[in-house]
Amino acid sequence: MEISQIKEHLMVHAKGPGSMNDAPGVHIGTVDKVEGEFIKLTQSDSPDQQHRWIPIDWVESVDDKAVYLNKTEAEVRAGILYESPQMSSQQSPQVDPVSGAGVD
Numbered sequence: 001m002e003i004s005q006i007k008e009h010l011m012v013h014a015k016g017p018g019s020m021n022d023a024p025g026v027h028i029g030t031v032d033k034v035e036g037e038f039i040k041l042t043q044s045d046s047p048d049q050q051h052r053w054i055p056i057d058w059v060e061s062v063d064d065k066a067v068y069l070n071k072t073e074a075e076v077r078a079g080i081l082y083e084s085p086q087m088s089s090q091q092s093p094q095v096d097p098v099s100g101a102g103v104d
Contacts, residue, residue, distance in 0.1 A: 011066040014073045023066035037084050053081040062077040
């Protein structure tokens with residue numbers, strides 16, 4: 001699978017019974033875009049109208065209809081990211097400027 005095959009507006013399907021528009025599996029969302037090592041899902045498929053991210057290494061295959069994941073719907077729901085991985089990796093830990101100890 002080539003990352004370049006993951007296109008905007010492709011459906012994203014997890015393993016499991018079901019299909020949508022002749023693509024097998026459980027509909028999880030729709031590709032908004034690829035961001036680094038993650039697929040950003042569109043807001044429109046989210047119950048709270050927020051973006052979600054899934055790791056590219058969850059992708060088993062891609063065709064002209066959908067991105068097919070190597071995870072079940074339950075596994076996707078348990079591991080999906082609710083904030084941009086780029087944003088969380090850019091945040092530095094809170095450190096006390098005097099002691100250098102971590103601050104909660």
